[in-house]
Amino acid sequence: MKETNTETSTEIIRCGWLNQDPIYIAYHDEEWGKPQHDEIKLFEMLCLEGQQAGLSWITVLKKRDHYRNLYFNFNPIKIAKLGASDVETYLKDPGIVRHKGKIESIINNAKCFLKLEAEGDNFSEFIWSFVDHKQIVNNWSTHKEIPTETANSKAMSKALKAKGFKFIGSTICYAFMQACGLVDDHIINCVSRKNNKYESKVVLF
Template identity: 40%
Template sequence: MSSCSWPGRNLTMQQYHDNEWCVPSHDDAYIFEMLTLEGAQSGLSWSIVLAKREGYQKAFQHFNIEYCSKLTDEELETIKEQYNIIKNRTKINAVRSNALAVINIQKEFGSFSTFLWNYVDDHPVINNWVSEGQMPAQSPLSEQISKDLKKRGFKFVGPVIIYSFMQAIGMVDDHLRTCPYHSTNR
């Protein structure tokens, strides 16, 4: 069996691929972390973001949604200056606005997970790609979720970001069919 090639020889990328990518998660803090990291990636490579993941975890108290929702402008500026994260102010401010939007969804649906997983009737979309070139950058479902999240006040949630996010939290399994980590091979 041949694994997905996108992690290359980067150990951090390989570990992410093997242990997290396309693995279903229903943990709101983890889901919020992935939404934040995918948004931070916009315009950058995933390896850069993963290299800064620990900085993000420290800066945002392991993506404690309540904590993130209450951050002041001054605290966000301090985070920008003192932590090893992407220094884009708009992306950093999105952590707070997205946390507030998540809290509103939690009040309405019970959890962010429930809201998101309703889009796939609680079952991941399992694709059977034979080459990485077959994987789309976005899908009609990522377009719909993106539109719905934007209406709810989320930032950095375009359809391409959301497709990657869906992979990150396991709503979509895009491991190659020949990859030992594909759902049917586990």
């Protein structure tokens, strides 16, 4: 996506998957690809990426604030206490994706999160272990070159499934990795890429 800066008459280049929606642009510029280590923010994004399955991300992004209200800002302790009656109530709420399996998956994943931490694993450390605790920076010329899954996302998906998490397929995991900055997939000419400084660049295949 290209945008003209009239003050300087220079062209601002962003990743090609964007549209002109200001919410989407702000998300791209301020969040996408920036390393996130907060375990609750990681948990939130993993759950929201699962809600996206079969839909566009902008659809879920526009509903994110409402998800935060319904799910206690993604506090796993509070979410884990939700029951069948809450699921039925949520199914009637147009502010979220009304899919029973997806609604239940957030409750399930909260319980898995708590179990993982009760066993002594920090969720953030667990998630970042799939990239050896260091952001992977790719060198794509266009967004069409970017893969939808990798060996890393397959490994993450397999590990999360083994721990009971749901709606965490390999493609969902890769989108999650991109969103939370485990991987930087901004194209090389993207303004967000140019605003970042890297000590090294690693191509992920």
